[in-house]
Amino acid sequence: MNKLKRTLALMAALAMTATAFVGCGGNDSSSTSESKAESSAEDSSEADADSAEDSTAEEESSVESAAGYTNVDVPALGEPDGSLKDGGDKLTILCWNDDDLKYMYDIVADATGMDKSMINYKNVGSNGTDANEQYAQVFLSGDDVDLYFCDADWNMAYQNNDEYSAPLSAVGISEDMYANAYDYTVAMGKDKNGVLKGASWQAAAGGYAYRADLAEEYLGVTSPEDMQAQVGSWDDFWKTAATVYEKSGNTTAMADSLGGVWRAYSNGNRTKSWVNDGKLDPSSVGDFISMAKENFDKGYISGATQWSDDWLPQGQSDGAQANKTFGFFFPTWAIAKGGSLEQAEGGEGGSTYGKYALCEGPTSWFWGGTWICVYPKTDNAKEAGQFIYTMTADADAMQKYVDVRGDFVNNKGVMSATTEAGTNSNPLFGGQDQFQILFNSADKIDMSIASEYDAKINTDLQNAVQDYCNGVTASEDDCLNAFLDAIAADVTDITVE
Incomplete structure (x- = not known):
């Protein structure tokens, strides 16, 4: 300091x-x-x-x-x-x-x-x-x-x-x-x-925190710049996910959770507010449901749910959840001292402490x-x-x-x-300066589409998509209808059609 x-x-x-x-x-x-x-x-x-x-x-x-x-x-x-x-x-x-x-x-x-x-x-x-x-x-x-x-x-x-x-x-x-x-x-x-x-x-700009040791082993990648070249769009991200999954013996998912993918997708791809003129606009879902289902079924998205007990341990190389995910979609607060990344690494002395690196990922995004x-x-x-x-x-x-x-x-x-x-050195990333990655993204954050209903809407959508991926609902239409029904019940002062 x-x-x-x-x-x-x-x-x-x-x-x-x-x-x-x-x-x-x-x-x-x-x-x-x-x-x-x-x-x-x-x-x-x-x-x-x-x-x-x-x-x-x-x-x-x-x-x-x-x-x-x-x-x-x-x-x-x-x-x-x-x-x-x-x-x-x-x-x-x-x-x-x-x-x-x-x-x-x-x-x-x-x-x-x-x-x-x-x-x-x-x-x-x-x-x-x-x-x-x-x-x-x-x-x-x-x-x-x-x-x-x-x-x-x-x-x-x-x-x-x-x-x-x-x-x-x-x-x-x-x-x-x-x-x-x-x-x-x-x-x-x-x-x-x-x-x-x-x-x-x-x-709260976001990035993709990935296992640098696995990136070298499975992809031959040795720098955040080279990693970014392989995940710079959603198409590239899922293409690289296929390689990671194959090279890991079908054990390592590219994304930590459906919730993580949604946060990056939602705050990097949506252009309209969920609620306009007092009505829910479901078009903000975009192609997320189909994208999530396809890549979840392929094993490219972990089955863990954010904030559950098995979510962060996936980031370690030992234990029951070892190497279950290649990386996490994390914002600035999650990669600060004492944040989610440090917990995912097992803390100082943990099995993957300092073995992560950070790149921007498939989109410029933010979370919270x-x-x-x-x-x-x-x-x-x-x-x-x-x-x-x-x-x-x-x-x-x-x-x-x-x-x-x-x-x-x-x-x-x-x-x-x-x-x-250039003096910042984050031990969670083996000394990499996370600010160098996030600085430009922070200036792009636009929350003009935010609404006071976002907490309920985001939660209900993630629950509906999780149920669809887990087989509780049978089709994309059923998933969307379950989402709409949940919003109609939870947010009674807007119109849901």
Whole structure:
């Protein structure tokens, strides 16, 4: 981390392009694994040891871009407007795990002077998809909540509900603070009236994380560039899948799950929203059902279901699920420190730790992201604003998060500088810099087709396709009808024909 800071400072000095980004001193992933019960920031201090750096002048210097994008100055955090309560003793953050949050405690405390023991996290004991319904129960219970993390599949539903979300302006946050953010994250943070209700600390571009050792053995591939040449389109991907399956003795699937293929296909190929003029538009399914069924039957897609117990162990070379998949469709948050890829490798010392590499895959795509929202019944308006500003607008703080967490933050200047510096080395990929692969994809993310119903629709489609592939339904028409019936039952305020 220190080395990266020094490198960036030196590059900025040589280029003579120093433009100060002034942060105010004194915010998901969408990773979806389960975590421990409610805890405070004090309990997670050991996970944050790496972020407690010496306060050298270089480390405190503003972050500069050396790859074509320089951060512009943004306003300092404003004062709360008085519409929300203040003075509470704990800043309570509602989330489904602390995979991201535990890296934020020290960063926020250092930037704001806030005692990190004040930051408290409340876990709903669920995953990112199910948290959608769990949050509503927490709000009804009257439990203390100040901030909460929202998944991309359902953040719009919460932001469009004034009983669940307050304007960020109420805690001193304004839209012009996000001049350096990826545009889609700002658009997704607004409610139907254009009011900014959520802010994101990350951009969630996706890639194809593959077993580099198996790629060399089965395909003769020794670099991500050569791998990309073999999976650069869906046709190429399935053609290569046939080779992998044959060379592995019909044991290794190219794709980790139907859900993984759907995430890449959906967010890389769809061009229309699921819901238009209050009606479901099933044309967004495209040729996914037939593509999924054909390649599942051939053994090119694993039979494991995302988030099930047999999903991630497929990525290891030992155990009952050994070598069941050649690769995973993973977004940025899944390949960060402590994310899904690390679990798939068996952790440090695991059978495939460091034996993966990353390429873009058959399409430029994304999966999820997390927005921080303010609960209108907060009693800590000041600290809520400080937390959001630090993690989503303060470039220096966001650079620290990149360094310690390895996630792709929602700041073009920070990621441009990090990519250009070339000092990032991800041990999960044997030292490969994942940002070099994902940087261009992040700028292509377009969530203009998102709707507040995406969580239910995506879940119901994946369930219907899984049933079709497993023989529960007999035909593509039956699969589509099962999907439509499920949506009609689950989403009653839209028309399903």
